[in-house]
Amino acid sequence: MYDFLTGPMLWLTFAVSFGGLLVRVVLYIKGLSQQLDRVAYRAHMSYGLKGAFNSIISFLNPIGARVWRIRPGFTLMFFAFHIGVVITPIFLIAHNVMLQENLGFSLPALPSGVADFLTWMAVVAGLLLTLRRVAFPEVRILTTGYDYLMMVITLAPFVTGLIARYAIGDYQFWLTAHIITGEIWLLSLPFTKLSHVVLFFMSRAQIGMDYGIKRGGMKGSSLSW
């Protein structure tokens, strides 16, 4: 079971997940239309790219956009959640041992204390973001079962990983659960709203190009997001 999950299944998961995300990116770009979007992408590529870059950078920076600055509480939760969710799996030592064994290379590994902290941070921030959906009427009205499902899919590998890491209960069971939930998460990326792992960049680049070309960029106005 373990060998299958970390062998053929893992490769299949990677192929579907990363391949699928790549397809999403390609389809996104192919579906852009100067006429429909009213942005002259080709004619003013340099203004567009400048705008795209400005837009992406502003939102990756927790003080880069006005919306982050005026909502510090949300911003803290949001960045804690995303940093934990993205950084931990990539740089976790256990994952890199697997990478080394299978592919003969590995990435720099996080000290286990830091990895623990980041994982807890992701889980706690994720729970707070979920509570926020219930607590605030302006978020409650938007929230559907699908949003909760996305959170469950995302947090499951982290929760199971923590349980396995602290060896609570049957280690083998929780390790298997961790691998399965991790693979479900990866497989969900291209097919669900989690596709925002790449589409965030596409969408931000697109609106950035819109602003860079049409909505002020060519008038020398750098927009303060």
Added chain:
Amino acid sequence: MPEGILCNKTPIKTDEQLKLTLSDSRGTKYYAEMLELEVDSDALWALVQKTLKSRTKTWLEICAHCGLCAESCFLYQVNGRTPKQVPSYKIQSTLGQIVKKKGKVTNEFMRHCMDVAWSQCTCCNRCGMYCPHGIDMGVMFSYLRGLLYSQGFVPWELKIGSGMHRVYRAQMDVTTEDWVETCEWMAEETEEEWPGLEIPVDKQDADIMYTCNAREPKHYPEDVAEAAILFHVAGENWTVPSEGWEQTSLSMFAGDWECCKDNVQNVYDAIERLNPKRAIGTECGHAHRATVIEGPYWTGRPDGLPPRPYIHYVEWLAEALRTGKLKIDPAKRIKEPVTLQDSCNYVRNQGLKDITREIISYIVEPGFFVEMSPNKEHNYCCGGGGGFNGIGMYREQRNVALRKKMDQILDTGCKLVIAPCHNCWDAIRDLEEEYEIGIRWSFLKPLVIGMLDVPEHMLPKDEE
């Protein structure tokens, strides 16, 4: 009844149909017919499939439902922060449902969408700046309006408005003859005070081709005269086209995209015909957006630009003041607290935020200019944008919407508001009428004329 006589899926294309629709006072019959209007689900879905691509499709799909857009929306703020006014909710529960149900929606649902699209969003595009995913609900509402228009679910005034553009190529029934006569009449009247002043019509190869908003010849011809005075004093070689002078687009508010293309093509044809070095549009926000920002895309211009450089009035005015073509008498500068309304359509949509402040620096005595908060690209809609001002059945909602601007103005403590946009000007006038907060409001043209340092030779002889 699949389609009514007044309320139907066919745009108003003839003068007869236009007059017939106009004669239906307040659209009573029109809205009664709308109750029975059949939704052509197949056509609706076909249109969605053809036009809902990457950008909008992805926006609908990846919206994280985080609610950060809520507070960005002035309509959410002034309507007691009701969750139904959260921008994301407004679009997901309308356009989102049309897409989800593949166009199989009811008449009642379409009427609900109409209410939301025209009375709960002014397409001010502010929310787009506050969404981490860069989702601009204003853009999507504009798109939704197009879908609704194609099915005949559009407020009566805007059906008429786009009909006016189709029949008269102007948002009001101003014909070519009316326009040219107004120019001649204004030139004659103004020449007494400003010897040598002309309003040249259809002059070839001028430096400037001036275009305006049909409300000016129709209701405020003095605005045309004021433009003429300032061009005259600045010594500009300018002209107005007899055809293609109207740059507004109620069809853009209505979602009548075919008509939008026709309007703006008419203006571009005038540019090609008269061959001016550049074109200048009047103090109007949506006209600028229609003719300069969106228009090139409607007509399919690959560079996304009009055929010649086409600037907003504030850009010309700043230039004329900067280069000394127009001189301000320092003694006549504004010496009372004054604030400035940033128009969404040329500030948030084209970045013209600093240029208006440059004008302020010439015409306002230092220390008297008070910024609204927030301002520039973060400023709020005047409250009447996107057609909201002109729709009778949503007047009450519009009046509530004005409260945000009222509070912003009251917070500045100013009694004078400069509003270089027709729609903002109208909204601020209406807010004074509705709430009587004791303010005055003005376009830039009359203010600047009042403080000009005019060269001796330009003044009437008998006054010398």
